[in-house]
Amino acid sequence: MTNDPFKDYIRHIEPSKKQKGYAWQTAIGLQDVDGLQPPRYLREMAIKHIDGKISIETAEQWISQYYAAQPTLDESRTEEADKVSVQIAKLLSEPAFSFNVSQYLAIHKQLFTGIYPHAGKIRHYNISKKEWILDGETVVYGAAAELQAMLEYDLAQEKIFSYKGLSIDTVIEHLAIFIARLWQIHPFEEGNTRIGAVFLLKYLKTLGFDASNDIFAENACIQLQNIWCVFCVIYC
Incomplete structure (x- = not known):
């Protein structure tokens, strides 16, 4: 042949x-x-x-x-x-890239295998973390018993959302709320911000956005997490 x-x-x-x-x-x-x-x-x-x-x-x-x-x-x-x-x-x-829960878990597993024993595994207990941007208050994270269902619901809702005819400002606002809500679920014990950022970048490419910019470079990820915290309080 x-x-x-x-x-x-x-x-x-x-x-x-x-x-x-x-x-x-x-x-x-x-x-x-x-x-x-x-x-x-x-x-x-x-x-x-x-x-x-x-x-x-x-x-x-x-x-x-x-x-x-x-x-x-x-x-x-x-x-x-x-x-x-x-x-x-x-x-x-x-x-x-696949826009589904399996991909979300797979990315976390790839990032943290050999680092965390829970790599790629949804947490089985409830958590709270004090955020200085919220004056020491905590974001209300997803309940352990509902994490899988919450991930599936948010991704399913985003999957059927249409960006057709929307202004760039509306698109950005929608994406910001979507990823903030996804981050708020906090399905893993550690690494939620890093997995969220990687998932978002790969998703943006499928939407046709040039995600090659400085939004997550250098110290920007710290500001990113703070923005997500505030978004969760305002919109979620």
């Missing part, structure tokens, strides 16, 4: 330097929400990937080898920042 002449056209094309640069900038910036700062080693490795000197799989392997060779280091949070950054960059460089 001859080689498929369409194989090269169908195969996923390597992201451009600009796309990879945004993916890494976002991946590292998202760690700030939990006070995590990836070391210079990760940034240097990211540049090698952006320049095409190594693949994202090689970057992932190097990070694992780096920490495996130094098991006595008390740098668990740094290790988390490094490993999660690689996974975020990897996810944002891939076009594959």
Whole structure:
């Protein structure tokens, strides 16, 4: 049998330097929400990937080898920042995406496997967290017994929503309320802001938006979480 002449056209094309640069900038910036700062080693490795000197799989392997060779280091949070950054960059460089609960859980699992034992698993107890932006008050998060149903409902409602004919301001307002409500569910023990941001970026691309911007880069994710808190109080 001859080689498929369409194989090269169908195969996923390597992201451009600009796309990879945004993916890494976002991946590292998202760690700030939990006070995590990836070391210079990760940034240097990211540049090698952006320049095409190594693949994202090689970057992932190097990070694992780096920490495996130094098991006595008390740098668990740094290790988390490094490993999660690689996974975020990897996810944002891939076009594959499904708008459903399974995808939401799968992204969390990919980001936090080896970091949290509950990676990809919905929490089974109720939580509250004091938010300084709300003067120490907590957002009313989803009840543990209803988390799966809440996720399914919010995604189902968004799926049937039509953006046709809407002004850009209306679209932005709707998306802001949608993702704030999704974040308010807080289905996981940890990592809810990072998973929410990655899910939103991938969803925006399916809607035709150029999500390659600085909204989640550098320290912006901290402001993002604060905005979501306020939105939850006002609209949810």
